[in-house]
Amino acid sequence: MIQQIDLNNNMQVLELLMLQQLSYRVEARLIGFKEIPPLWDSPKTLRDSGELFFGYYEHEQLVGAISFKQNVKEFTICRLMVHPSYFRRGIASQLLEFAESCAAPGTLIKVSTGTNNEPAVRLYIKHGYTPGQIMEISPGITLTVFHKTANTLDNH
Template sequence: MIKEIDITDPKFAEEVLDVQIPSYKVEAELIDFYDIPPLRDTVITLQRCGETFYGCYVDGELGGVISIKVEEELIDIHRLMVYPKHFRKGIAGRLLDFVESYGEGDETLIVSTGSKNAPAVHFYEKSGFVKIGEMTVMEGLSITSFEKKRK
């Protein structure tokens, strides 16, 4: 079941962090860069981020989370994370499908991930996203951006 998460509630923000930290630790290992911003988040920074969060629950447990910001005809996916014990169960795909059904249907979706995160890069390409750029953020860290137009 996918439902919106009230990130302003500290209890729910803590649940999101309980998924986010282990999920992004896996990404940090994949890209060999351990100072990624999601690993520094706190309940307060999540509550102030301005993103809308949706969670996928598996047997009553939060198994994955997606967060977005919507501006006019753009859906910006800020986070897509799955708790490691729930990897390869289709949760990321379900969350992405949920967000793709969001809005009026003509928005463009955008997302970025670590360029060395091969599973995420493959996931977005398989999901119909097109690579639109790659940027070196600092030595040892590059980010690949993708978009998908809905019409």
């Protein structure tokens, strides 16, 4: 079940931070970069992010989450995380499809991930995203920005 996470609820924020730590530590290992910004978040930085957060719950336990921001020109998926014990169960795909359904038709959807994060790269390509800009964030460490256009009929 996917539902909005209340960033004013301390228990929900702490649960989100715990999930974020577990998930992004895996990405940090995959791309060889320990300075991933989500690893440095606090309840305050999450509340101040301007992002909407939605959680994927299984038996009332938060096992995945996604966040996004939208403006007139684009819809940005800021974070996508799944508890490592729940990898490869389709949770990331369900969260991605949910977020896409929130984007206005015709809006450019953008998401970025570490270029060497092969599971995330495969996920975005599978869902119809096109790799675009590659940005070096540290010597030898790059992020790839993926994009697609939201539509109303089929987001795949």
